[in-house]
Amino acid sequence: MATRPPKSDPVQDAPRTGEPKHAAAGLPAVVHSLKIAQEQMGVRRTALTLLRVNQKDGFDCPGCAWPEPAHRHTAEFCENGAKAVAEEATLRRVTPEFFAEHSVADLSDKSGYWLGQQGRLTHPMYLPEGASHYEPVTWERALGIVAEEITALDSPDEAVFYTSGRTSNEAAFLYQLFARELGTNNLPDCSNMCHESSGSALSETIGIGKGSVLLDDLYRADLIIVAGQNPGTNHPRMLSALEKAKASGARIISVNPLPEAGLERFKNPQTPQGMLKGAALTDLFLQIRLGGDQALFRLLNKLILETEGAVDEEFVRAHTHGYEEFADAARKAEWDETLAATGLAREEIERALTMVLDSKRIIVCWAMGLTQHKHSVPTIREVVNFLLLRGNIGRPGAGVCPVRGHSNVQGDRTMGIFERPAPAFLDALEKEFGFAPPRAHGFDVVRAIRALRDGEAKVFFAMGGNFVSASPDTEVTEAAMRRARLTVHVSTKLNRSHVVTGARALILPTLGRTERDVQDGGEQFVTVEDSMGMVHASRGRLAPASPQLLSEPAIVARLARRVLPDSTVPWEEFERDYAAIRDRIARVVPGFEDFNARVADPAGFALPHGPRDERRFATATGKAHFTAAPVEHPELPEGRLLLQTLRSHDQYNTTIYGLDDRYRGITDGRRVVLIHPEDARELGVADGSYVDLVGEWRDGVERRAPGFRVVHYPTARGCAASYYPETNVLVPLDATADTSNTPASKSVVIRLEAAPAPRLEQSATD
Ligand SMILES: Nc1nc2c(c(=O)[nH]1)N[C@H]1C(S)=C(S)[C@@H](COP(=O)(O)OP(=O)(O)OC[C@H]3O[C@@H](n4cnc5c(=O)[nH]c(N)nc54)[C@H](O)[C@@H]3O)O[C@H]1N2
Ligand SMILES: Nc1nc2c(c(=O)[nH]1)N[C@H]1C(S)=C(S)[C@@H](COP(=O)(O)OP(=O)(O)OC[C@H]3O[C@@H](n4cnc5c(=O)[nH]c(N)nc54)[C@H](O)[C@@H]3O)O[C@H]1N2
Ligand SMILES: [Mo]
Numbered sequence: 001m002a003t004r005p006p007k008s009d010p011v012q013d014a015p016r017t018g019e020p021k022h023a024a025a026g027l028p029a030v031v032h033s034l035k036i037a038q039e040q041m042g043v044r045r046t047a048l049t050l051l052r053v054n055q056k057d058g059f060d061c062p063g064c065a066w067p068e069p070a071h072r073h074t075a076e077f078c079e080n081g082a083k084a085v086a087e088e089a090t091l092r093r094v095t096p097e098f099f100a101e102h103s104v105a106d107l108s109d110k111s112g113y114w115l116g117q118q119g120r121l122t123h124p125m126y127l128p129e130g131a132s133h134y135e136p137v138t139w140e141r142a143l144g145i146v147a148e149e150i151t152a153l154d155s156p157d158e159a160v161f162y163t164s165g166r167t168s169n170e171a172a173f174l175y176q177l178f179a180r181e182l183g184t185n186n187l188p189d190c191s192n193m194c195h196e197s198s199g200s201a202l203s204e205t206i207g208i209g210k211g212s213v214l215l216d217d218l219y220r221a222d223l224i225i226v227a228g229q230n231p232g233t234n235h236p237r238m239l240s241a242l243e244k245a246k247a248s249g250a251r252i253i254s255v256n257p258l259p260e261a262g263l264e265r266f267k268n269p270q271t272p273q274g275m276l277k278g279a280a281l282t283d284l285f286l287q288i289r290l291g292g293d294q295a296l297f298r299l300l301n302k303l304i305l306e307t308e309g310a311v312d313e314e315f316v317r318a319h320t321h322g323y324e325e326f327a328d329a330a331r332k333a334e335w336d337e338t339l340a341a342t343g344l345a346r347e348e349i350e351r352a353l354t355m356v357l358d359s360k361r362i363i364v365c366w367a368m369g370l371t372q373h374k375h376s377v378p379t380i381r382e383v384v385n386f387l388l389l390r391g392n393i394g395r396p397g398a399g400v401c402p403v404r405g406h407s408n409v410q411g412d413r414t415m416g417i418f419e420r421p422a423p424a425f426l427d428a429l430e431k432e433f434g435f436a437p438p439r440a441h442g443f444d445v446v447r448a449i450r451a452l453r454d455g456e457a458k459v460f461f462a463m464g465g466n467f468v469s470a471s472p473d474t475e476v477t478e479a480a481m482r483r484a485r486l487t488v489h490v491s492t493k494l495n496r497s498h499v500v501t502g503a504r505a506l507i508l509p510t511l512g513r514t515e516r517d518v519q520d521g522g523e524q525f526v527t528v529e530d531s532m533g534m535v536h537a538s539r540g541r542l543a544p545a546s547p548q549l550l551s552e553p554a555i556v557a558r559l560a561r562r563v564l565p566d567s568t569v570p571w572e573e574f575e576r577d578y579a580a581i582r583d584r585i586a587r588v589v590p591g592f593e594d595f596n597a598r599v600a601d602p603a604g605f606a607l608p609h610g611p612r613d614e615r616r617f618a619t620a621t622g623k624a625h626f627t628a629a630p631v632e633h634p635e636l637p638e639g640r641l642l643l644q645t646l647r648s649h650d651q652y653n654t655t656i657y658g659l660d661d662r663y664r665g666i667t668d669g670r671r672v673v674l675i676h677p678e679d680a681r682e683l684g685v686a687d688g689s690y691v692d693l694v695g696e697w698r699d700g701v702e703r704r705a706p707g708f709r710v711v712h713y714p715t716a717r718g719c720a721a722s723y724y725p726e727t728n729v730l731v732p733l734d735a736t737a738d739t740s741n742t743p744a745s746k747s748v749v750i751r752l753e754a755a756p757a758p759r760l761e762q763s764a765t766d
Contacts, residue, residue, distance in 0.1 A: 013659060014758065015669025015709050017688075020259070024232035024239060024663060025079065026267030033082035036657055040090035045542075049089050049514060050082055052541055056602035060538035062088060062166055062513045063652070065404035065531040066235045067215050070603055078236030079269075080649075083657045087493070088512040089542055092119025094494050099125055099134040108499040112469055112725065113656035115494045121509035122546035129503045139550065139558070142506050147562040149459050149486040149504070156183035156438075158458045160448045163189040163417045164465025165406020166513070168526030168538070170581045171552035172408075172415035173588075174574060175463055178560040180416075180426075181435055181567060185442030186457070189417050190465055191409050192445040193472075196740040197371040198402035199413070201380035205388075205625045206611045207618035210410065212399035213363055214532050214606065218245045220397030222359035227255035227293055227383075228369020228746075232262015232663060233649045235367075235403055239266040243279050251283045251359070253352055256369065257290055257644070257716035258674075261663035284351055290642045290719045291634040291747050292342035293370055294379040295333075296349070297386045298631050301326075302333040303353050304389050310357055312391030319615050319624055320388055326626035330385070333631070341633040343716050361397030362387065367405070368646070372746040377739040378629035385626050393624060394615035404531040405653075407513075411529030414589060414607070419444050428588045433569055445471060446741050449733060452480035460502065461488045463552060464510075466495040469654040472731035472743040473703070490555055492545075495654060511551045515540040519554065521577030526553075527599055529607065535592075536604025553578060634747045636718050640696065641679065644746040645724040645731065654725045661723075666711065673752075674713035674721040683752055687712040691752040693722065695730035703730045707758050720750065 037046040052058035054068045063081035098118065104127060107115065126137035126145065137145075150159055161179045163172060179187055191199070199209030206212070218224065218241050231238040242252060243266055254263045263282050288296060304310045305327055316323050339346065356362065364383050370376060384393075384400065392398035404410050416425055419442035426437045443451055449471060451457035460467070460481065471477045481487055484502030491498070492512045498505070511517055517524045517540060525539040550558070557575035560567060573580045579596050586595040591607040598605045610616035617624045636642050647653070648661035648670060660667045664674070673693060675685070685691055689710050695703035705727050715721055724745065735744045 013669035013671055015672045016667045017672070017711050018665040018667070020665045020713070021261040021663045023265035023267050024262035025236060025269050028662065029079035030269050032662065033079040036083050037086035040086040040092065042091060045089060045091070046086070049085055049542065053081060053085060057539065059513045059540050060407060060528045060536070061085065062407050064235045065407050065410060066237045067530040067532045067534050069215060080233065080236055080652070084652055085514060087116070087652070087655060087657065089514050090119055092117070093545065094118045094121050096123050096125070096136040103132045104134065104499050104501070105132065112496050112654055113659070115496060115499070116655050118494050120545035121491055121494060121507060123548050124509060125507040127501055127505040134507065137506070142508060143559050143562045145504065145506060146461070146486065146488055146559060150182070150563050153458060157186060157442070158456065159184060160186045160188065160443060160451070160457045160460050162445075162448070162460070162462040162465060162467055163187065163412055164463065165190050165409025165412055167408060167412055167463050167552055168528060169408065169411045169415050169535070169585065170526050170578045171463065171556060172412040172417050173581055173585050174553055174556040174560070176416040177429070177433065177569065178556055178564075180429060180437040181433070181560070181564055181569060183438050185419050185421060185438050185440065186448065187417050187419050188443055188445040188448045189409070189412060190406060190470065191413055192741065193470060193743055194368070194405050194409065195371055195402050196742045197376035197737050198366070198380055200740040201377045201384065202400060202402070204619070205381055205384045205627060206393060206400070208610060209413075210533055210609060211401045211531060212393055212609055212612040213401045215241060217363060217397050217399060218242070218250070219248045221245060221250045221361050221363045222397070223251050223253065223355055223362045225253045225255065225362065225364045226263060227364060227366045229365060229367035229403055230256070230260045230262065230646070231403070232260055232266070234405070234647060236262070238403065239281070240268060242266070242281050243268055246279060246281060251355055252281050253284045253286060253355060254282045255286045255288050255293065255296065257288055257719045258721060259285060259287070259714055284348070284355060286344055286348055286352060287716050289341065289343040289633070289716045290644055291373045291375065294375055294382045295338045295341035295631050295633055296344070297379070297382040298330060299333045299335070299338040299349060300353060300356060301330045301382070301385055301389060304356065305330055307357060311389050315391030316388070319617065320626055321621045321623040322626040322628070326385055326628040329628035337631070341631070343718070361395065362390065362392045363397070363399055363401050365401040365403055367403045369746060372737070372742055372744055373634070374735070374737055374744045374747065375632040376737040376742060378627070378632065381627045381629060388624055388626060394611050399612060402531070408528040410531060410533070411527070411535070414529055415585070425588075432584060432588050444741055446733060446736055446743065449477050449480050452484055455483060458485040460484045460486070462497065463490050466497045466654040468497045468500045469495065469725040469728065472728055472735070472745060473733040474729040476733050490552060493655070508555055509546065509549050510555060511540065511544055511549050513538060513540055514542045515544045516542065517551045519551070519576055524551070524578045526578065527582070533607040533609055534604050535599065535607060536602070537599050553581065637696070637749065639683065640749050640751050641675065641720040642718055643693065643720045643722060643727065643730065643748040643750045645727040645748065646721055648723050651723070664713070669709070670723050670726060671708045672711045672722065673708040674711050674715050676715050676717050676719070677712040679717060680710060680712055685710045685752055690755045690757045692755045693727065693730060693750045694753055695732070696749045696751060697732040697735060699732065699734070701732070703732065705729050707755055
């Protein structure tokens with residue numbers, strides 16, 4: 001029935017399995033997305049809302065950060081974008097009555113799925129110290145409580161200001177401005193758990209932490225390598241771009257431990273022919289072992305070096321640094337070692353090499369499969385080496401393409417949401433606003449958790465997101481949050497971070513992308529930056545979920561006035577009219593000159609990118625850097641598996657839309673572990689049996705995720721897969737990537753212990 005949330009709580013679920021699919025999208029995708037949308041929004045609102053997604057006068061899809069094409073279809077969204085929109089535009093509501101009915105203890109026994117399904121938050125809510133229930137509170141009082149706790153701190157560095165990646169440029173700019181005027185760089189964000197490794201590797205080697213291709217480049221490429229990414233689920237609109245690229249002559253290699261349906265065959269729902277037959281996308285599938293990518297690219301680099309005329313010597317001479325040292329290291333790469341690290345056959349790598357040598361223009365796309373390992377930064381640096389060797393940076397149809405997650409995660413970073421801001425950015429802030437921003441680096445996500453755990457941070461403020469569920473080592477993180485004096489969440493939907501709280505807690509409900517934002521200065525719009533550095537406007541049209549909601553910029557502006565009464569920053573003006581914020585962004589952030597005028601173009605504008613635009617590299621030497629790190633790959637002790645924690649088709653990070661993973665053939669449950677049949681045989685676990693996943697890490701602490709159904713699945717040998725966030729309990733806080741400090745959530749060593757099948761009290765759907 002429309003708009004009724006599920007009654008039962010499938011904390012313990014009963015997954016069923018079938019055959020994995022070999023094609024993505026098509027009619028089932030349309031049917032499925034409309035079903036979920038209509039359950040949340042009803043029929044009329046579904047039609048009205050979905051037609052505005054990614055249109056020139058509409059709102060930016062809150063799904064992923066994949067760019068929109070210049071010529072847009074009427075339905076410029078995908079199945080999972082439709083689910084993201086439905087989740088926000090739902091007609092269900094979480095009201096003060098709901099909180100009166102459910103104690104915090106009661107809510108903390110519910111699953112994340114149940115919490116999210118209850119609907120949109122309508123009122124600011126306050127949990128006083130020692131209270132069992134949240135109670136409604138005025139905005140005045142709520143912001144007063146935050147001010148009280150911040151003012152009571154010994155140092156502004158005892159406060160932490162987290163950001164998730166949906167926050168607009170305008171809100172993000174104000175938020176970092178507030179934190180820095182207060183005196184701290186404690187601005188961790190979801191990027192720390194996401195593409196931080198990409199940013200670290202790229203800034204060091206090409207002088208800018210962002211991708212170097214635009215959408216059109218994909219259509220000009222000869223070869224596109226998609227490594228460590230599952231676009232069929234996480235960036236479905238990318239499949240249309242890959243289809244078009246193929247039609248223009250590109251070939252595609254996918255590198256992944258799992259055969260992902262979207263990469264095999266894509267049934268474009270926007271064309272009748274696509275609906276019926278679909279197009280095969282992948283020309284070569286390299287079923288690599290988890291963490292084997294650095295070894296693979298290193299060997300390819302050696303083979304390129306050994307091929308007469310394969311290196312673009314002119315490019316290397318004119319634009320790069322460190323070639324000799326890198327080439328010496330690469331020449332030492334060994335076949336045997338590479339085959340062991342990757343699990344690939346020699347012929348497969350030789351085929352890949354032939355395709356590489358046949359291609360003048362190459363793009364490498366990647367996502368979490370490359371960024372969430374201990375050696376992610378050297379892995380991505382090896383990808384850069386690979387592209388530099390043949391001059392594939394700064395020419396049309398070629399380049400690096402880290403595919404971002406959250407729809408404005410890249411923009412938030414551009415706006416200064418970063419715990420290690422560049423001195424030039426701080427200088428510009430100082431010049432514009434006349435206060436001295438702090439220079440010492442702040443906490444990233446992992447360091448923030450340690451600081452909370454150790455009592456060094458006392459106030460935790462989140463602009464969106466679901467920190468306790470998204471972060472690693474769930475038990476450690478939850479205990480850390482509980483030690484805080486105050487936890488505050490600016491949120492649209494209920495989630496676990498609202499029920500695992502500090503001594504006092506606040507929930508501040510806010511507008512989503514889809515909603516109209518009217519301030520004293522009139523109706524406002526905000527701006528976002530996509531994965532390819534295009535900036536454009538986003539305008540919500542729906543009536544807000546509740547009259548009590550404030551926009552994110554308004555919340556920050558009001559908070560700043562309460563906490564910093566002597567501030568000379570014109571916070572009131574910023575709240576009145578976001579154009580005033582954009583004027584300041586234009587003066588502080590390079591590339592945003594004349595922002596207000598340029599964002600009037602519905603197509604938006606491209607931010608400058610030195611390597612892409614003119615082969616200009618803002619590194620210490622002014623050149624692109626080859627690097628020569630030792631090759632690493634995860635060690636797997638006897639009788640153990642390497643677990644990656646990934647997304648199902650029915651979730652958006654910690655937001656669970658439903659209990660199916662259609663492409664992988666899983667229904668009605670999420671507690672599954674995908675294991676190669678041969679590994680399962682050796683470990684003695686039958687298909688359909690139940691196991692506990694037990695983490696093994698050098699600290700000797702037992703980390704256990706109980707009750708997972710074993711699914712025999714064609715993954716790479718030794719490599720298991722399970723969904724996040726249920727398995728975050730297994731990811732040790734200290735197991736992070738070198739340099740970027742990103743949790744290594746794609747390489748967790750586990751053993752399996754037999755467990756009883758779950759006894760279900762109620763079915764998930766009654
Ligand atoms: N519908 C939907 N869309 C989303 C999200 C969502 O949750 N739902 N999340 C958004 C966010 S924040 C992000 S960051 C992106 C995430 O997008 P993805 O990175 O595609 O997400 P994951 O599900 O983590 O998938 C990781 C992929 O990498 C592969 N992989 C894992 N380890 C390795 C490895 O060592 N080597 C190689 N070559 N491959 C590996 C996995 O098999 C899987 O295909 O999606 C964004 N879009
Ligand atoms: N084990 C493991 N852990 C991971 C990952 C993994 O692959 N494996 N992936 C990591 C990655 S890539 C990421 S990006 C992080 C995600 O970490 P987060 O960004 O912190 O988590 P989300 O689940 O995206 O946050 C969802 C919540 O955001 C709020 N929200 C939604 N829209 C809005 C809005 O417009 N404004 C505001 N203020 N709030 C809003 C809602 O209340 C919702 O409950 O998780 C990371 N954690
Ligand atoms: Mo992400």
